[in-house]
Amino acid sequence: MGNICRSPSAEGVFRRLVKDAGLSDVVRIESAATHAFHLGEPPDARAQAAARKRGYDIGECRARQVRPEDFREFDMILAMDWDNLSLLQQQSPKQYQHKLMLLMRFANEYEEATVPDPYYGGPEGFSKVLDYIEDACQGLLEVVRKRATQYQAA
Template sequence: MYRVLFVCLGNICRSPMAEAVFRERVARAGLSGAIEIDSAGTGDWHLGKPPHEGTRRILDAQGISYEGMLARGVRPEDGERFDLLVAMDESNVKAIREALGAKTRAEVVRFLSFVPDARLTDVPDPYYTGDFEETYALISEASDRLLAHLLETGKVTAAAR
């Protein structure tokens, strides 16, 4: 089982959107049994709350479930439990490294690093920009590319279904 944790600031907009979209892509590929997916935030303002209304609205429009998702914070054990920590922006990368320290075994990457031709390096936070459509488009493409990367590198295999 390969484990992926998506991380943003409050865990109500970007990372739950990424969790839901990536989970949908993984299920469509028939790999739900091979990849565990979760999300968390580096801040504690929204702990226990469901995804933001804007995130829910766009996921509903796409027919993607977010059922049961509630905001949680990054935990020290996440660095050992997960194989890949996917940060939405550079400030999340720094916060993850500060929270987990040097003892993490997980790889920490920015989500848009899987989209080398993207015009941006960070997924903009729609909590501040209000542009959930742009965030969805970036997360959607990065999710496709992340899944392709995991298959191409052999971190996940089609045989693991």
């Protein structure tokens, strides 16, 4: 929603996985908000602390809102929960609706459909969010790796 908790955490996790996989030159990763609550702000200090504990640096991220051109420029636009997915569906032109999905669709270990918002809870919520995100990003990496391999072969 505000691009200060879940989405910059996912950006940081996925950025590291993509780098480790040697795909940084072909995969573009950005996080964005569906609301304009925190534009220009860094991630929540609790999200940064939880990420740092696992070796991710998300401190350079700055909140931005989804732009109309994002729907055209990105191959996938992943939402953390049903409310944000619905907002993205309302904003997206019809020809790009197929790009919209929930991040947890790529999870292998956790069966939850969405990543819960940790903003109003304690530190344990941020840790749980990272558990979900790490799982889903591992699955997402497999999909992206296949697409990147097909793209490079073409």
